[in-house]
Amino acid sequence: MTPSRQFVLALTAAGVVSLSLATPLLADDEPAWAQGRSSDMADSPLSPHATPMTVTNEEDIPVDHLRMPDGFSAEIWAHGMPGARMMARGDDGTLFIGTRGIGRVYAVLDNDDGEDREHVIIAEGLTQPNGVAFKDGSLYVAAINRIFRYDDIESHLANGDDIPEPEELTEAFGLPDDEHHGWKFLAFGPDGRLYVPVGAPCNGCEVDEDTHATIHSFEPDGSDMRVEARGVRNSVGFDFHPETDELWFTDNGQDWLGEHGPQDELNRLSESGEHFGFPYCHAHGLIDPDLGSDDACDGVTMPAAMMGGHAAALGMRFYTGDMFPEEYQNAIFIARRGSWNRTLSVGYDIQVAHLSEDGERAAISPFMVGLLDPRENDFSGRPVDVLQMPDGSLLVADEQNGAIYRISYETPDYMEE
């Protein structure tokens, strides 16, 4: 998993110049993740890290590696679910979890009786069912090519019934089914609409601005589609500001343009239909070397915060709970799955973003670290999503280990309450 070190110098040098010097691209028989790799990088050892598809034994889950500010502690809340990614909580306390490669949707039952929490597999054989959302008793699941609604699912789980046959909403939503960046995040907005991103079907390319590199919203039945955000390369996480209702979302920067960037973004949508730059203008205003003209960044909404180059900022939620100290109120916890497209790894952590007084910008700071070993340039876990529990604790999904951690807070002994 550790990139060979002999390539580091050459790669760094290439990375520095590549934004201004467009090198010829390889033929189109490259795998999706290699699109945009210049010919001088053809021997690069960089490629995505494979996600384990088998159960990580409890004693091998790196919960002891986790480091947070004083007062916070982490425990294993549920485990044994290979590929666990995006989380949604049912009204009765069931935690629903999407995956990618292994094609399953898990449900962790709310049965805290001192033993390991039981989970069941409520769907399998799907194509990257990453997106899960819950509303009015129904679970919504978005795979790359299909969308399902499981009605009244928690009562069926509670009774030990078979899982009800889902309602298929694929045609109603009418979304593209590209594999590349086709996995979906799902969340309901305060307006009751279902928000669905559609990533760019490429590393970098021209797209139809009404169908790709967007965040759409729909009525829950798939009707009344609106394009809420354009120029969004690949968002796999968003939430709505608890006071302003604004949509805030992460977006993953383009690969193969350099070791350090363009950086991933934390964005704020102030007006429906805004453009966030892809494929012409990246990150904090970098003009694409192939597709961008001199005015490529005019009219583009700049990020509220930069999230690191290739760090894979994914699931994020505003914090509104009672458990954590006051400074976390309305701050955003952001999971960074960790990089592959750079030789010096970054991410593999949870960052916290604090908003400016005017609510337009944010500053990020490490909150949960320890899964990246910087001396070995290797990692032991990959956080992909966060979820606030009713008691104010925070769940973190670790895709690498198929585990859910729970982070809680107690005032340290040296502080007065």
Next chain:
Amino acid sequence: MRLSTRAPWRRALVVWGGAAALGMSLPAASEDAPAVGLPFEAQVQVCGACHGNDGNSQETGTPSLAGQPELTIVNQMIYFRERLRQNEVMTPQARGLPDNEIQALAAYFHEQPVAPPDGEPDPELKARGQELASQQRCASCHQSDYSGREQMPRLAGQREDYLVAAMVAYRDRTRGGPDTTMIDVMRGMSDDDIEAMAHYFTYLHTEE
């Protein structure tokens, strides 16, 4: 409280119910793979009936497992088990096998020495295959000695007929599975080129 939810039968019902609800045609839940519940040595015999007990296949179209990276075997078995890769032979062999038993079998076959292939290489065909493999940058994932790495299989010494069939299936998009890397790589490749590359990989370490 909720002790009943820990019973394995209920979990199995939920799993099968969920899959059935998605409109997939499934065998009855009782049709676990023949190796399920057997001791390890007997499981090796089940696999070995086609793949060879030492992992060197003597069956046309059946790949050798000897010397394959463990993760290669594990991932493909899980693709079969989860029906992410449809295969009428292998899916019934994988259903119900637990992760740790798949991992133990993968470790065993990984340890087995690779037997030299039958037959003799055609030097001209092998040279052409070498050139094509170099153009296609196969070694960048499968390693310069084609011994494979992690989820990327060993090609050196693999059965020629299997390599041809696998590459054709990727090209024609008839081999599924979550990883689409090989589909992209094989796009538009001719039958002749595939045969040359397969020949090269099979006889890679054979003296001419």
